[in-house]
Amino acid sequence: MTRNVFVIGLGLIGGSIALSCQKAPETKVFGYDVQEKTRELAAALNIVHEVVEDVEQAASMADVIIFGTPVNATLYWMDELKNWKLKPNVIITDTGSTKSLIMKKAVELREKGITFIGGHPMAGSHKSGVSAAKQYLFENAYYILTPFDDEDGNQIIKLEQLLKFTLAKIVKVDAREHDHMTAVVSHFPHIVAASLVHQLNFEKEKYPMTSLLAAGGFRDITRIASSNPSIWRDITLQNRNELIHQLDAWQNEMNRVKSILLSNDDQSIEQYFEVAKNVRDQLPITTGVFYTTYDLYIDIPDYPGIISQVTGYLAEERISITNIRVIEAREDIFGILVISFQTNDDREKAMNCLEKRTKFEMYIS
Structure with a gap:
């Protein structure tokens, strides 16, 4: 039996979830966005199996409805769907970065027998819009679910079984937490x-x-x-x-x-920075709530064509970069050229690439 997934809001987050859901077996993904141009792009880029114009009709066929919209827009849609004809066991979820307002509104849906499970995929990109959507955006990122305490466990499992195709780490927490x-x-x-x-x-x-x-x-x-x-x-x-x-x-x-500065106590000042350093160094390296760049600092010589030479090497090995800049004021920075990558793997590949082809000194922050 085919599972119908309806994604409302086809920007970076909604589009990426839609692409991930397409990997699920026996699943058809529908999509809608209020922007006509976004709908056209979503259709052209195959972000969903089918772009729809009638939101209410598509919702009536859905087994899972995912709001890939900002919180304020999601609150609006949650008001709208209270009057729609939905499947008895439909699961509604969202992707908003704050959850208390969403779950407060979800109480109204629950009173009508509608299952709502809050969600927040904690990843992003330096780009926005449907054209930046990709199916692996959430890989190894945390995907937080905020169900009601007494939510039907089977409904939660059904949603998790769909969202596992995002390759994210799915965890459940209270909305206020x-x-x-x-x-x-x-x-x-x-x-x-x-x-x-x-x-x-x-x-x-x-x-x-x-x-x-x-x-x-x-x-x-x-x-x-x-x-x-x-x-x-x-x-x-x-x-x-x-x-x-x-x-x-x-x-x-x-x-x-x-107070520490007023005391002029060098030991207290050093200890303050020491504690901060230890705590910071023990933080896990993971994909955070918003886009994080992975910077590579390269100490290059100053001669014409050197930057195009470096980027040419990376292009030959098909290593994608997200940003490049030259640093003039370099306090605490070891290289004049800074190249940013979207993943740590890309940065490591770049280091290996340049180590094979150059003698430049390289550093990571």
Whole structure:
């Protein structure tokens, strides 16, 4: 018997899930997006087996409905589907980066006998849109599910059996725990990164050269400040309570640092950095909630054509790069050329490639 999967929202996340679901046996994947151009691209790129125009009709045939939409759009669609004719055992899930609002709305669906299991695939890309979708986007990333505590276990298993084709690590947590943890490791760091950039912007009015020196550690720690502002506006508002708690804790921590500096105690200052280093070094290397680049620093000589030579070697071995830049201010940076890759495997292949063909010194951060 064919399983019908309906994906609403065919951007990077929804499109990638749709491609993954196509690998499941006896499964047909339908798709819809509010943007006509996206629907056309999805059809041309075979993101789904069939692009539909009538959302309600497609939903009536679905065994699983997946919202690949931002949280606010998902809340809208959840209101809409309360009045749709759905299959008795249909499973509804989403991909939103905050879960408490979603699960609160899901109570209304549950009252109508509709199964809703919250979801959040914790991976992304430097690109966006359906043209960037790929079936292995979530490989080895965490895919968090936030079912109700007393959800039907069989329904959860059915969803897991479908999502296993994303090759992600599927885990189940409480929605509030999810929002707290993502606030700590993702949402709040975006606020910190943005605040550092604001501080730089303020400083460069008096010291214009400051921005020219903003390389190395500053670029690394503020990379995420380049993320889509409208997305982070929504995430910040949706998870505002958790973020307020994080801001309070951050201010307390900064006061502690200030006290250490006022004490002028070199041992306390060194210990502060030592503890941070140890904790940081023990963090697992894994795919995080948002796109992470894998940078390779290459100490190249300065002569014409050297960059095209390096990228040419990588192209010959079909190693894809996501970004390339030349660093002038290089405090804490060992190589003038920085090439970014989407996966650690690509970076390792690049190192092996260049080690065979050149004598350049290479480093990873």
